[in-house]
Amino acid sequence: MIRCDIRSIGLICPGLPSWRDAVPVLTGRAAYLPGALEIPDPKLLSPSERRRSTAFTKLAMAAGEAALADAGTDGHSLTSVFASGSGDMDVIDKICTSLMEPDRPISPTHFHNSVHNATAGHWAIAARCREPSISLSAHDSTFAAGLLEAGATVSVDHVSVLLIACDVPPPFPLAEKQPMLAAFAVALLLSPPGTWAGRLARLRIAAEGSAAGEDRLSDPGLEALRTGNPSARSLPLLAAIAGSSAGEVSIGSDPGARLRVAVEP
Numbered sequence: 001m002i003r004c005d006i007r008s009i010g011l012i013c014p015g016l017p018s019w020r021d022a023v024p025v026l027t028g029r030a031a032y033l034p035g036a037l038e039i040p041d042p043k044l045l046s047p048s049e050r051r052r053s054t055a056f057t058k059l060a061m062a063a064g065e066a067a068l069a070d071a072g073t074d075g076h077s078l079t080s081v082f083a084s085g086s087g088d089m090d091v092i093d094k095i096c097t098s099l100m101e102p103d104r105p106i107s108p109t110h111f112h113n114s115v116h117n118a119t120a121g122h123w124a125i126a127a128r129c130r131e132p133s134i135s136l137s138a139h140d141s142t143f144a145a146g147l148l149e150a151g152a153t154v155s156v157d158h159v160s161v162l163l164i165a166c167d168v169p170p171p172f173p174l175a176e177k178q179p180m181l182a183a184f185a186v187a188l189l190l191s192p193p194g195t196w197a198g199r200l201a202r203l204r205i206a207a208e209g210s211a212a213g214e215d216r217l218s219d220p221g222l223e224a225l226r227t228g229n230p231s232a233r234s235l236p237l238l239a240a241i242a243g244s245s246a247g248e249v250s251i252g253s254d255p256g257a258r259l260r261v262a263v264e265p
Contacts, residue, residue, distance in 0.1 A: 001206050002151040005199040006241065007160070010066030010187035012039065012059060013225065013232070018066060025222070026235070026242040032221040037183050040065075044075075044126035052109055055183070056088040057119045060166035063185035064123065067162065071189050071196075075127035078162045078189075079153055082120045082135040083146030085230030086178050088113060089170030119166075131159075142167075142230040143186075144253040147237075147261075150190050151205045160191040165231035181228025186238065201241045204262040207253065214252040237261055 009019045015034040016022040024030040041050055042061035050058070060082065068075055091113045098106045117135035124133060138145040143165045150163040164187045169180035193202060215236035217223040226235045236249045240263040251259040 001204055002148075002155045003193050003202070003204050004151050004154040004190045005193050005196055006201045006203060007189040007191050007196045007199055008067045008070035009189075009200065009238070009241070010063040010068075010070070011185070011238065012063050012066070013037065013184040013229075014182045015221075019070065022238065023242045025219075026239040028219070032219050032225075034182065034221055034225070042126070045122070049122070049126070053122070054088055054090050054113065056084075056090060056166065056168045057113070057122055059168060059183060059185045060084075060119050060164050061123060061126070063166065063187040064162060064164045067187035067189045073189075075123070075162060076129045077131060077160075078127075078129060079131045079157070079159050080120065080123065080129070080133040080162045080164065081146050081150040081153070082117065082123070082133065083142045083149075083163065083165040083231070084116070084119075084135075084137055085139055085142040085167050086170060086180075087116045087137065088118065088168075089174050089178070090168070091118075093171045093174055119164075123164075138230075138254070140230050140233065141253045143233040144251045144259045147188075147234075147251070148205065148207060148253070148259060150188070151203065154190050154192055158192050160189065160195075163188045163190060165234060167229050167231045169229075179228075181225055184225065184229040184232040186231060186234050200265075202264040204264075206260045207257060208260050209257055213250045214258060215250050237263070241265075 011019045014037045040062045120133045120135045150161045166185035168183040244265040249261045
């Protein structure tokens, strides 16, 4: 059993521009109204880096910054886990398009950003962080894999961990192979139990060899978002935390498995 505390949350997606805006929606006190996504400019990035960065990188970093701001801390001493079902598919699309042209004019910047841990590298440089970081992907089970990795790191190494899960719809024709409803990014700052008095919730995480009972959301719009983006599989857990009441959430993991997460307010 993995135990950890959630100190803060950063959330950005259409209709939910922040964790504070999301709480009344996730608790059913307000309707979910999806709208245009506005990605805040990450303050950690210099103006020149912001111009070169893709929407994927900006969204992930903005969610991470929001979590740090709510906790009143910075990221230079935090271990990090970056989770994405597809990574930065816009960059991959640009590279593949360039390879079809006569001279194959691949941009060095695009090539640099094509690896799955590019955003983790941007984060480490911008936050001046030298702590360990891992980037992972597990298709629709990506958030579960990220939460399990982050929680295990907290439990074993007794350190705080910043988990950032982010996915952005890929352009055509890649979208035909990996369709997504909308962009979504969430950041969770996790700490060992009892080390932070102002925690949002305490989690007890267990992996089980059963895929039965994956939690769904009653709001049709939120449920469509949950199933339409790998990182949005976090929504049932976020709803449980927003509700400030004890409960249990099941999150689909690998085929034939799930995460069972007990939430204590």
